[in-house]
Amino acid sequence: MKNLLENIEEILLMGPGPSCVPDQVYSALSRKTLGHLDPYFQIIMDELKEMLLHIMNTQNYLTIPISGTGSAGMEACFVNLVEPGDKVLIITNGVFGMRMQDVASRLGAKVDALEFTWGTPVVIEAVEKKIRQESYRIVAVVHAETSTGVKNPVAEIGTLLKGSDIIYLVDTVTSLGGIQIRMDDWNIDALYSGTQKCLSCPPGLAPLSFSDKAMAKLNGRKTKVPNWYLDITLIAKYWGKNRVYHHTAPVNMIYGLYQALLLIFEENPENVFQRHKESHLALVSGLNELGLEMLVEEPYRLPMLNAVRVPDGVDELSVRRRLRNEFKIEIGSGLGPLAGKIWRVGLMGHTSRKENVARLLMALQEILRVR
């Protein structure tokens, strides 16, 4: 039987994730597997946790990677924190806010959606009005809306919620590692992310953190968490001092995330964020020269996810196919109401370098000229 793995080409991953992976992270994935209760593996777990605390800017004891992809992080936050009947406000301006509504509804939450047009940011005054009108147990928002490239005002919403009983839940799947996140300063109670965006590790883990306030809500539940696999009260005992076996941790993925975080701290997070900003600006400038326009207004743009309007008369799919097949570059398509209307260009983590931007711009120039 032919081994398909031998013919995997190196594709420049400039879509909405996964992003390019540094060689050191690939090497980390292939380190010898240790047992999930091995004493040396436990040291790795502890140092991984320390790095997560730093990149999230939190002191939260409950800070761990969940054994699933970013969406498992979303599921874990809601399934642990929602009790049936809880009123939950989900601030929505894209696919991932919609997904939150679906996840929370399945768990018996009374979901209110505060919706904004896709491609535009959340308006803080509208949020303020909404949370004064109603009494919510949880308010949730996506920091970096991967479907549109919009950055939402997570810090400002946190200021609004300060001192209230509301649990503040934030999706940082696409933002963590690419722009600053200050979990504690921003009053965030539950935060999750993914490994395959700005952390530049293959998909498979979901970093997650719960504040003491979130833990108090979890510990005050009247019923067990209706999900054994993602029950944070059980998982916390494995990541805690006593290392009580829950499920077998994905050991090699944890090596990968450890290495990916180590690289970020070696480069210095401030420098990493600056690199994201600079390659984003280089992309926008180059796209403008090609006559291409951005979906999102300048102040609300994410550096790591760039939504580019497909010019009239251009077949967006054939452009993506040529990029993939001739130029070995992956970019993403639009989702939902933006399908066919935008491309999504990811500049996440290891991908976010000016030489990659230049390679994409040259390819686009050639394809769009000769179409």
Place this chain on the structure above:
Amino acid sequence: MKNLLENIEEILLMGPGPSCVPDQVYSALSRKTLGHLDPYFQIIMDELKEMLLHIMNTQNYLTIPISGTGSAGMEACFVNLVEPGDKVLIITNGVFGMRMQDVASRLGAKVDALEFTWGTPVVIEAVEKKIRQESYRIVAVVHAETSTGVKNPVAEIGTLLKGSDIIYLVDTVTSLGGIQIRMDDWNIDALYSGTQKCLSCPPGLAPLSFSDKAMAKLNGRKTKVPNWYLDITLIAKYWGKNRVYHHTAPVNMIYGLYQALLLIFEENPENVFQRHKESHLALVSGLNELGLEMLVEEPYRLPMLNAVRVPDGVDELSVRRRLRNEFKIEIGSGLGPLAGKIWRVGLMGHTSRKENVARLLMALQEILRVR
């Protein structure tokens, strides 16, 4: 900052999983990441599915790896198939049957447990009596009880259930790839496994298969699956023809599982099963020479999980510590009522070789002699 990964020692993994990983699987994990919608990755997905069908001996359309560890496979089976109020019989003789009870109860199932002493097998006559007394929607059992080393009569229970409306759910986490499984012949409707046992891939994925009967129960649900991340109706659309995005698949772990299965088919599953049997017999014989006894009666022993009684007066923890620290061998401890009373010696997948058995026996001989 010191990179802890550089000092990972190679430990001979003879515990209850993870097992040793072949070099080719480590290499597979570090192949270049492709996008989860990349056309070449889709070919890998299709061939991986083909290999899963073969190793499970099933024709089921819905046969996929779940993006989580083996326990996520358990959660996925129950959360998709249980509706609140469903009567579920869980045949239990160890930790993983107990876990099934916890998982199903959290989902609103009316759980009946048919319990047998840990270390002894399920008695088929007792099962027959129980399913005649009550009307169950689901009957669940663990094939290879990792906590005790007992092999349960999965085929015989399947024969009992043939032609009924009952959904037959089987845990094959520790058995798949080490002993034969005939999902279709045994009338199994829902089956899950893990990668880190006899498949010899690091932990992180849960192969799963649903029969048409299981899919019919799922599709006839009155309410949505109360777990977005593990909703098989959505995941099936990603693994199906249209590749509808659900969550970002753990690409590199899927490479690893692909390679692990390829190695099993290159060796030939029959030869792999024979190797498991032979190394098990070599272990039992060697242990007997050392005066050590097995927990489980001979006809019910699993080849890949060997429960060994701790001799009177021996401190089981200090033996395991010496094995790990001086001899670089990991074995497992007993769980629950068997804590302190047994060791669990895994001979799973790549670990299951006579040279590894010999290395453990020599180490045990030295440790037990000089204790």
